[in-house]
Amino acid sequence: MTREPASLILARQNLLTPLGLLGSGRQRYAAAMTLFEAGQISDEALEIYRVCSPLDHEDPAPLLARAGLPLPAEPAGGDLARGLRLKTLLAECDRYLAGLTGPGIAEVRAGLAPALAAEGAPLPRPVGGANAVVSAHLASALASLEATHPELATAIAASTGDLEWITYGEYPPDEIGADFLKGHAYTEMVGPEAPVFAPDYDLGLFLIAPDVLYRDHHHPAPELYAPLTGPHGWRFGPDDPLKIKPAHDPVWNPPDRPHMTKVGPLPFLCIFGWTKDVRLPASVIPATDWRELERLRIPAA
Ligand SMILES: [Fe+2]
Numbered sequence: 001m002t003r004e005p006a007s008l009i010l011a012r013q014n015l016l017t018p019l020g021l022l023g024s025g026r027q028r029y030a031a032a033m034t035l036f037e038a039g040q041i042s043d044e045a046l047e048i049y050r051v052c053s054p055l056d057h058e059d060p061a062p063l064l065a066r067a068g069l070p071l072p073a074e075p076a077g078g079d080l081a082r083g084l085r086l087k088t089l090l091a092e093c094d095r096y097l098a099g100l101t102g103p104g105i106a107e108v109r110a111g112l113a114p115a116l117a118a119e120g121a122p123l124p125r126p127v128g129g130a131n132a133v134v135s136a137h138l139a140s141a142l143a144s145l146e147a148t149h150p151e152l153a154t155a156i157a158a159s160t161g162d163l164e165w166i167t168y169g170e171y172p173p174d175e176i177g178a179d180f181l182k183g184h185a186y187t188e189m190v191g192p193e194a195p196v197f198a199p200d201y202d203l204g205l206f207l208i209a210p211d212v213l214y215r216d217h218h219h220p221a222p223e224l225y226a227p228l229t230g231p232h233g234w235r236f237g238p239d240d241p242l243k244i245k246p247a248h249d250p251v252w253n254p255p256d257r258p259h260m261t262k263v264g265p266l267p268f269l270c271i272f273g274w275t276k277d278v279r280l281p282a283s284v285i286p287a288t289d290w291r292e293l294e295r296l297r298i299p300a301a
Pocket of ligand 1: 219223253259
């Protein structure tokens with residue numbers, strides 16, 4: 001059986017990049033170029049995408065229809081297509097992590113290496129329905145990321161619909177706070193329950209809505225956050241002052257180190273990695289200033 005290159009699968013997905021996203025016209029044109037070079041669309045269709053390329057809000061579909069040309073198809077379904085999209089995303093995550101320096105990065109990349117080295121593609125299960133936090137906030141996070149890391153943004157966009165995004169509802173609301181409870185979503189790509197199995201390792205994406213406070217907590221798992229957006233606030237002890245950090249400045253939490261995240265004006269999107277003890281639970285640590293921090297608004301960079 002011939003395996004279709006992931007680049008063409010991504011290009012077809014990117015033809016459907018939502019209108020209005022920063023640079024989406026350019027992204028659709030780049031995708032059309034890839035498909036044209038592979039003989040999958042005509043030069044007439046390519047010209048329509050070229051004309052629309054500086055116009056992020058311009059929908060090429062009516063122009064294609066008027067010219068009697070086929071409209072872009074929805075992304076390919078099936079295990080193979082989903083697997084190739086996920087494998088591309090894992091490779092992009094690894095490429096991103098390779099460009100960072102700091103503690104924990106080597107450990108997270110070492111845990112990811114078997115998934116990248118495996119023959120063929122993983123086989124993610126089909127998932128149903130969209131996650132409300134993802135629908136509301138992922139596009140603006142990716143529009144920001146796209147400006148500096150377009151391939152990673154594209155790979156996340158391409159795989160998002162294949163991944164199971166979870167808004168975890170089991171924290172006691174009075175401990176974790178109502179805003180966080182309904183304002184976050186995460187997806188595991190590699191891990192004990194993830195599309196790529198690893199017995200005691202987790203790698204995934206984590207999204208939190210703008211301005212939300214993720215209250216002080218700790219867990220036995222050593223944890224890397226590689227934030228793809230920013231600015232956001234951090235502290236590493238209850239009632240300590242907040243430190244404001246930009247995007248792309250990784251945070252490594254050794255086992256049981258307290259940590260807290262205050263999201264800024266952009267949604268917080270990060271790659272997270274837990275390198276061991278991934279089944280042991282996290283606990284919230286009380287602090288006296290959560291109400292004040294929940295009201296705080298971090299200015300844009
Ligand atoms: Fe954590």
